[in-house]
Amino acid sequence: AFEKGGKWLEELKSYIESNKQMAHAYIKTYLPELHVTPTEATYLLWIDCHKVCLDSVELTSFIRKKTGLYVSDGLEYGENGKAFIRMNVACPFERLKDGLNRFKEGIYLYQNK
16 A cells, blocks of 8 residues: 555545535535535534534534434534534545435524424
C-alpha cells in the first residue's frame, strides 16, 4: 500500500471530496436552517443545528429513532459542540444520498413534532 497505493489514495480523496460537495449542496438546498462548517482534512461534516435544536444529543437520538440514521452528536467534542452534528460522508454515493434523505426527514419530523 505504501509503494503502490498513491493512485488509489488520490481517487479516494477525490471521491470523498465529491461526496462532501454533494452533501453541502443538499443541505443548503433542502435544510437551509442548518449550516455546514467548511473543513479541509476530514470525511466528517460538522453541521450547525442551533436553529433547529440546541441539544444535538436529543436531536441525533430522535433522528436515529425515527429514520434509522446514525449521526453523531457534537457534545461528544465538548460543550461548544452541543448544537452540532457530525456526519460521515466516506461512503458509497448511493448510501450518502439515502442518509441525506433520512437526515432531511428526521429534521422535518423533529421540527413538526
